[in-house]
Amino acid sequence: METVTDDDHREFLQRDRGVHPPAFTPDYKTSVLRSPRRALLSLQNSLSEVTGPTFGHSEIGELDNDLIRNYAHDGQPIGERCIVHGRVRDENGRGIPQTLVEFWQANAGGRYRHRNDHYLAPIDPNFGGCGRTLTDAQGNYVFRTIKPGPYPWRNFLNSWRPAHIHFSVFGSGFAQRLITQMYFEGDPLIWRDPMVLGIPDRAAAERLIAPLDMNAAIPLDMLAYRFDITLRGRQSTVFENKLQGN
Numbered sequence: 001m002e003t004v005t006d007d008d009h010r011e012f013l014q015r016d017r018g019v020h021p022p023a024f025t026p027d028y029k030t031s032v033l034r035s036p037r038r039a040l041l042s043l044q045n046s047l048s049e050v051t052g053p054t055f056g057h058s059e060i061g062e063l064d065n066d067l068i069r070n071y072a073h074d075g076q077p078i079g080e081r082c083i084v085h086g087r088v089r090d091e092n093g094r095g096i097p098q099t100l101v102e103f104w105q106a107n108a109g110g111r112y113r114h115r116n117d118h119y120l121a122p123i124d125p126n127f128g129g130c131g132r133t134l135t136d137a138q139g140n141y142v143f144r145t146i147k148p149g150p151y152p153w154r155n156f157l158n159s160w161r162p163a164h165i166h167f168s169v170f171g172s173g174f175a176q177r178l179i180t181q182m183y184f185e186g187d188p189l190i191w192r193d194p195m196v197l198g199i200p201d202r203a204a205a206e207r208l209i210a211p212l213d214m215n216a217a218i219p220l221d222m223l224a225y226r227f228d229i230t231l232r233g234r235q236s237t238v239f240e241n242k243l244q245g246n
Contacts, residue, residue, distance in 0.1 A: 021238070022200075027194045027197065027198065028155065028198050031198070049175040051173060060132065064132050065142065066131070066144045067105075067127070067144060068145065068146065071128030072127075074126070076126060077108070077126040078108055078126075079127075079146035079147060080147040081144070081146060081222040082146070083144055083217070083223070084142070084143055084144075084210065084226075084227060085227075086228045087135075087138070087139045088169060088228075089228065091230065091231070091232045091236070092233075095137075095139020096135060097136065098134055099135040099169060100132060100134055101141050101167065101168070101170075101229075102131070102167070103165055103166060104129055104130040104166050105148040105165040105166060106148040108124065108146050108149050109121030109122060110149035110150050110151030110163075111149075121149070144222070147163060148163045148165060149163060159194070161189070161193060162189035162192075163184050164181045166181055167180050167227075169231075178237075179239060179240050180229070183210065185211045196208070205238070207237055207238070210226055213226040
């Protein structure tokens with residue numbers, strides 16, 4: 001998420017492709033149909049792409065970063081309560097302030113609140129599974145949620161996705177939106193997942209696994225996990241919508 005300025009002309013910079021999985025990964029069967037058949041084209045950025053949108057606290061609701069409460073109607077959602085926190089930072093470790101971070105996930109049974117999700121696990125009437133927040137002046141973010149469950153998917157005969165949370169991070173324009181997934185430390189399904197195994201750099205894949213953070217846990221209430229997001233450089237987070245380089 002870096003721009004270069006030449007008088008009034010701004011362009012987004014191409015970044016390192018080394019750690020990202022190829023768009024065509026046969027073991028991840030969906031990529032067979034979704035991967036491009038022809039070489040990618042480099043297009044000129046439009047003015048709207050490099051100048052907007054901008055996000056401020058006025059757009060963030062009081063409960064947007066509390067998935068335990070923001071959809072509850074007549075009780076508490078079912079499942080393991082937890083805190084997810086971290087820092088959005090650049091390649092030099094500097095925090096990125098006022099960055100919009102969105103997150104969405106399945107419920108504790110492994111089911112999304114989506115009309116196309118037909119998994120047999122029940123919908124939780126008190127859990128919506130999505131939220132958002134802005135990073136603070138040091139680039140930190142935090143939200144409360146229910147730990148998502150794993151779920152089966154039609155990749156191979158008995159394929160299961162590990163528990164995960166999707167993240168979207170916005171820069172100064174739509175062309176800088178980055179999307180990734182966070183996994184939970186200790187989940188045995190992580191290294192059986194074709195999406196994870198499609199990442200050629202093992203160290204890059206490991207950076208998607210959030211370690212347990214007992215220092216941020218609340219005694220007798222909830223555990224905590226830390227997930228830092230690095231926007232570029234050798235320690236960059238893998239972003240699934242920028243396979244050609246973030």
